Amino acid sequence: MGLVVQKYGGSSVADAAGIKRVAARIAETRRAGHDVVVVVSAMGDTTDELLDLAEQVSPLPPARELDMLLTSGERISMALLAMATANLGIQARSFTGSQAGVITDSAHGRARIIDVSPGRIRDALDAGDVAVVAGFQGVSVDTKDITTLGRGGSDTTAVALAAALGADVCEIYTDVDGVFTADPRIVPAARRLETVTYEEMLELAASGAKVLMLRCVEYARRYGVPVHVRSSFSPRPGTLVAGSMEDLPVEHAIITGVAHDRSEAKITVVGVPDKPGTAAELFEHVAAAGINIDMIVQNVSAAATGLTDVSFTLPKADGQAAMTALSQVQGSVGFGSLRFDDQVGKLSLIGAGMRSNPGVSARFFKALADSGINIEMISTSEIRISVVTRDSALDDAVRAVHTAFGLDASADEGRATVYGGTGR
Ligand SMILES: Nc1ncnc2c1ncn2[C@@H]1O[C@H](COP(=O)(O)OP(=O)(O)O)[C@@H](O)[C@H]1O
Ligand SMILES: N[C@@H](CC(=O)OP(=O)(O)O)C(=O)O
Known part of the structure; x- marks a missing residue:
């Protein structure tokens, strides 16, 4: 029995059926005897839709308000996912980034995580519950305002929590079977990589391979968190990001x-x-x-x-x-x-x-x-x-x-x- 952090991207929870499929996967992991912390992104294109909406009411929205708006996307998915998991007989509790102890600087829209104090997550795990955490968000140490970590930031939330909790692995679930030799949407003949070092993954992410966010890989390397990229749609083995x-x-x-x-x-x-x-x-x-x-x-x-x-x-x-x-x-x-x-x-x-x-x-x-x-x-x-x-x-x-x-x-x-x- 170990502690597993699982992150599900927007593509995995795009609709109610997706949320139920993910809940089943969480339940399966919990029933296998693991402690489970889930980090979830906003459903499908919700973040883009919220950005469009903001633009319609103001061409240059105040950064504080934009962050407040965008974090609502993850609130919706975390609550729905906790409900769907509970419906399968597994107790689950959802937490915003702030409740989960994700402390950031105050750079709205691209905040950096400066500390993680996951006391409430530990309490939930000790009580035998699955903790479902809203990705991509935190709270500023200075202003106490809600912040976002930049597009794709839920990957970073997951790795930061995995590091703070001493998890055995951080699993990133997405809509492809792992990290490939190129974006499979452009190169259908792309090959899945079984393992990739932090350095190689850093270069891939910095060069635009958005399957993992750059900061998440930097964080994983710094704290030595093994990252397992997998599909939430299939049981295939995925890619392990680890080693030097x-x-x-x-x-x-x-x-x-x-x-x-x-x-x-x-x-x-x-x-x-x-x-x-x-x-x-x-x-x-x-x-x-x-x-x-x-x-x-x-x-x-x-x-x-x-x-x-x-x-x-x-x-x-x-x-x-x-x-x-x-x-x-x-x-x-x-x-x-x-x-x-x-x-x-x-x-x-x-x-x-x-x-x-x-x-x-x-x-x-x-x-x-x-x-x-x-x-x-x-x-x-x-x-x-x-x-x-x-x-x-x-x-x-x-x-x-x-x-x-x-x-x-x-x-x-x-x-x-x-x-x-x-x-x-
Ligand atoms: N080298 C690569 N290997 C795998 N996926 C890649 C790669 N480069 C780009 N991608 C793209 O990354 C996407 C997954 O990232 P993203 O859309 O942010 O998913 P999620 O919503 O799960 O976070 C894939 O659908 C794929 O098109
Ligand atoms: N919802 C945010 C954060 C995120 O990480 O999303 P995803 O995991 O779907 O890339 C975004 O769209 O940027």
Whole structure:
């Protein structure tokens, strides 16, 4: 008998039938003798619908009120799930993030968990009950206001609770059978990974593979929480996220997988004077607006003019704020103009063996060239190569690279199954 934290995403509790199916799974785990803590997300597209509703009443809703609104989605699913579980003869009690002791900073919309004091959860477990906790939310230590952890934040709630409670495993239930070599919605021939190290999963999540949220993986690595990604629609074995690259056997695959990301936009600052200090001034202003940037490219300056272009990518949602911040320094930096482009996509090839295997880049760029895909930006890390392409070319690019690195599953291995939903 152990302690299991199970997280069910919005795709798993999209309707009443989904909630009943999940309740049956919880009951089965409890009857097997385990203590069970469940973290649940809002039903289906509820969070998106609440965001739309907020936009209809105010173009720029106050962040505190937006968090108050969005956390209501998880309240609905936690109460319904506790009811459905109780209906199967298993006592269950639901708790908001605040009641569960999830303490955060006060950055509304992207709060960080700074402490977890799960006293009430422990009490529920000691009484033999299943604790059902609303994911994606906490309470600010300073203001005592309700906060949210950012999109996909329920994964982080689950891992944080698992760490605080010393759980044996944190199971993340979703609508695919685990972590695949690419998003199975784009690459039907994607192959399920049996195990993946924290480092590889960090790169996949940071590169857009939204099956796990980046912060959840960071948290799991820091506290050594084993994360088991599985489907709530099937009993298949899933993927274990654990261990470190240092412990990998020599025969570990060179390439882990291909990730894609459509959440970024590109800004180009045209005609920047090529002299020391200009890049610092540009990026200081973007940073002062609280915006994180990702890839940066600077062209060679034209000999005749001494001017260059600087392009960078950033979250689409921050595009307007970055354009405003940059236009304020147009005079002092002396650049010509600004261009905003949200029709871009990012593709990343990830693999722990990449650093010690020559020829990976050559094969990667050849695969894109053979498919006629133009590359707009490039960046690399020790275990990743990323490129920016046109959004419209991204799916073809992902499939081309996946095939070129021999990642496609053969017909007899069976194809990845995607259970319902459309993906967000
Ligand atoms: N490498 C990958 N492996 C598995 N799923 C992936 C991968 N990359 C992207 N995905 C997508 O992540 C989705 C699951 O995440 P999400 O939609 O947030 O589910 P949930 O609602 O369960 O949290 C899958 O349906 C799949 O389309
Ligand atoms: N409901 C929140 C939090 C979450 O984690 O959702 P999901 O587990 O369905 O990705 C969101 O939509 O962002």
